[in-house]
Amino acid sequence: QKEEWAKMKNEPTKTSDGEQVELAANIGTPEDVSSVIDNGGEGIGLYRTEFLYMGKNQLPTEEEQYDAYKSVLEQMDDKPVVVRTLDIGGDKELSYLDLPKELNPFLGFRAIRFCLENEDVFRTQLRALLRASVHGNLKIMFPMIATLEEFHQAKAILLDEKEDLKKEGISVSDQIEVGIMVEIPSTAVIAKQFAKEVDFFSIGTNDLIQYTMAADRMNERVSYLYQPYHPAILNLVSTVIDAAHNENKWVGMCGEMAGDPIAIPILLGLGLDEFSMSATSILQARTQIHDLSIEKLASYKDKILSMGTAEEVVEFVKEKTE
Ligand code: PEP
Numbered sequence: 001q002k003e004e005w006a007k008m009k010n011e012p013t014k015t016s017d018g019e020q021v022e023l024a025a026n027i028g029t030p031e032d033v034s035s036v037i038d039n040g041g042e043g044i045g046l047y048r049t050e051f052l053y054m055g056k057n058q059l060p061t062e063e064e065q066y067d068a069y070k071s072v073l074e075q076m077d078d079k080p081v082v083v084r085t086l087d088i089g090g091d092k093e094l095s096y097l098d099l100p101k102e103l104n105p106f107l108g109f110r111a112i113r114f115c116l117e118n119e120d121v122f123r124t125q126l127r128a129l130l131r132a133s134v135h136g137n138l139k140i141m142f143p144m145i146a147t148l149e150e151f152h153q154a155k156a157i158l159l160d161e162k163e164d165l166k167k168e169g170i171s172v173s174d175q176i177e178v179g180i181m182v183e184i185p186s187t188a189v190i191a192k193q194f195a196k197e198v199d200f201f202s203i204g205t206n207d208l209i210q211y212t213m214a215a216d217r218m219n220e221r222v223s224y225l226y227q228p229y230h231p232a233i234l235n236l237v238s239t240v241i242d243a244a245h246n247e248n249k250w251v252g253m254c255g256e257m258a259g260d261p262i263a264i265p266i267l268l269g270l271g272l273d274e275f276s277m278s279a280t281s282i283l284q285a286r287t288q289i290h291d292l293s294i295e296k297l298a299s300y301k302d303k304i305l306s307m308g309t310a311e312e313v314v315e316f317v318k319e320k321t322e
């Protein structure tokens with residue numbers, strides 16, 4: 001089986017009816033890129049920048065960040081690289097920031113919420129990213145966006161830093177797409193409004209599932225409710241994809257679900273454009289996708305979205321893709 005997958009390394013990711021999608025990888029450090037290339041990744045769909053901030057006792061400097069972003073962009077040549085701005089809080093703590101303990105960290109002061117209140121930290125990261133942008137195909141993504149105002153604020157700060165750099169005579173790419181993660185139900189529900197303003201969406205199912213089902217992704221006791229194939233999740237995903245396509249924007253997914261062999265046919269049928277997963281899942285996914293027909297999968301869309309339980313969905317998909 002591994003040999004069959006290896007043959008797919010330099011093949012385009014095409015379905016049996018000739019539609020192309022992108023298979024990208026999630027990374028945490030520049031060292032992860034070699035494995036993405038070895039596994040035939042067509043891009044980086046999620047660069048989690050938290051690792052630059054963790055495991056040390058102070059914030060990373062602009063220069064340290066610039067070096068890391070530049071390294072990833074250069075290694076990927078001109079392939080797309082989606083860098084997510086700092087998503088700290090929740091389960092990821094930074095000891096040196098000494099933030100107050102919270103009763104519900106996953107519902108608390110994290111990610112873009114932290115960045116918009118600690119503008120200096122945010123601006124340093126954005127400057128590093130903007131400076132690195134000339135070294136490849138950079139796309140910037142804001143995590144945990146719950147409201148349009150948050151997106152407006154974050155984007156305004158980004159544009160402000162861009163202006164400053166230009167005034168300083170430092171070159172910045174003019175092709176940087178700016179998108180958001182859709183991982184909070186409020187944003188999925190009004191994706192139509194967001195789609196007019198963002199350049200792309202990336203659906204973060206790890207969080208979207210926990211917030212939609214009200215089931216902590218770290219809590220074993222309620223893990224039975226953590227259901228990727230629950231029709232509520234699939235309806236949200238479908239809403240986001242339709243909203244984006246209506247505005248000619250693309251949609252990726254960077255949660256674990258994007259690399260799951262049961263989810264892949266469903267997501268193809270819903271029209272997902274980019275699948276971002278761990279590098280080691282890419283060849284298997286490409287092999288699977290080559291044998292699937294988008295036209296056929298899309299014809300199941302309404303039926304799947306009107307089902308009542310995850311179990312029904314899984315049973316149906318298994319039967320249809322056997
Ligand atoms: C997600 O929420 O799906 C995601 C990709 O982000 P993280 O797992 O880093 O929260």
Ligand code: MG
Nearest residue numbers: 183204206207
């Ligand atoms: Mg998340």
